Amino acid sequence: xxxxxxxxxxxxxxxxxxxxxxxxxxxxxxxxxxxxxxxxxxxxxxxxxxxxxxxxxxxxxxxxxxxxxxxxxxxxxxxxxxxxxxxxxxxxxxxxxxxxxxxxxxxxxxxxxxxxxxxxxxxxxxxxxxxxxxxxxxxxxxxxxxxxxxxxxxxxxxxxxxxxxxxxxxxxxxxxxxxxxxxxxxxxxxxxxxxxxxxxxxxxxxxxxxxxxxxxxxxxxxxxxxxxxxxxxxxxxxxxxxxxxxxxxxxxxxxxxxxxxxx
Numbered sequence: 001x002x003x004x005x006x007x008x009x010x011x012x013x014x015x016x017x018x019x020x021x022x023x024x025x026x027x028x029x030x031x032x033x034x035x036x037x038x039x040x041x042x043x044x045x046x047x048x049x050x051x052x053x054x055x056x057x058x059x060x061x062x063x064x065x066x067x068x069x070x071x072x073x074x075x076x077x078x079x080x081x082x083x084x085x086x087x088x089x090x091x092x093x094x095x096x097x098x099x100x101x102x103x104x105x106x107x108x109x110x111x112x113x114x115x116x117x118x119x120x121x122x123x124x125x126x127x128x129x130x131x132x133x134x135x136x137x138x139x140x141x142x143x144x145x146x147x148x149x150x151x152x153x154x155x156x157x158x159x160x161x162x163x164x165x166x167x168x169x170x171x172x173x174x175x176x177x178x179x180x181x182x183x184x185x186x187x188x189x190x191x192x193x194x195x196x197x198x199x200x201x202x203x204x205x206x207x208x209x210x211x212x213x214x215x216x217x218x219x220x221x222x223x224x225x226x227x228x229x230x231x232x233x234x235x236x237x238x239x240x241x242x243x244x245x246x247x248x249x250x251x252x253x254x255x256x257x258x259x260x261x262x263x
Contacts, residue, residue: 007123008101011079013206015054017197018082020173021180022118024056032057034238036064038146038251039113046072048111048140050102050133051120053077055086058095066094074098076106103129105136114140117150117236119247121218122210125190130213134225138254147227147252150236153245154189154212161186188212215241218250227252 014021035057039045045065052058052075065071073094077083078101086097100106102116103124114137124130137147161167161184169182181196189212197204219229234240235247 008078011082015081031236032060032064044070046111047113048074050116053082110142111140113146115148125209125211131221134221138225141254143256145254150249222252
């Protein structure tokens with residue numbers, strides 16, 4: 001297992017293959033509808049997405065929200081490589097891009113919704129840095145605003161490893177023309193993963209490390225930052241969590257009292 005860089009290096013490694021690993025067509029209309037409903041009823045929603053990446057969620061979500069009126073959508077990412085990939089797909093700049101580290105804060109405020117989804121918070125491997133990220137989300141939101149955080153399901157990862165610290169997986173893509181070979185090492189709560197993306201004539205290597213935060217921990221972080229729990233869900237489906245949920249999501253509302261204390 002290699003020494004895995006921190007979250008700030010994720011984009012440099014993955015920007016060139018991210019859309020192959022996570023195709024936009026795998027984002028379902030139901031997922032977008034559920035996210036859009038979180039900003040429902042607002043005449044001019046202001047959405048901020050931490051870890052926007054290449055816009056896999058941002059672009060279809062913006063389009064869904066725009067059907068009902070004007071939208072302000074800010075995509076925050078520490079990786080200029082990821083943001084450049086987004087800009088190429090977004091020539092009209094409907095998504096405002098902002099290079100910033102969510103752990104250090106983002107110079108935006110007054111958002112109705114902050115998204116930290118697709119396991120973005122899991123890429124922050126330090127518990128205090130995760131807590132700080134939720135405090136920063138509170139700074140970005142208006143009073144009563146909504147925070148959506150999606151994490152890996154630690155129980156499912158543990159079951160996948162069984163009694164083995166290290167496992168190897170191979171997943172075919174594009175009808176078998178590409179293969180993702182993954183070497184994973186689990187030392188709870190840290191999950192280190194080396195990937196090899198194999199095409200017919202080339203291979204790309206990328207590494208990541210995740211902190212497998214539990215839902216209880218996430219709720220604790222949120223409470224300390226001034227949020228109330230609104231619900232827990234299976235990924236971005238809006239359905240209840242089940243034992244095979246690959247991702248689990250917490251939805252939180254920023255308490256007015258916490259906003260007032262911040263001034």
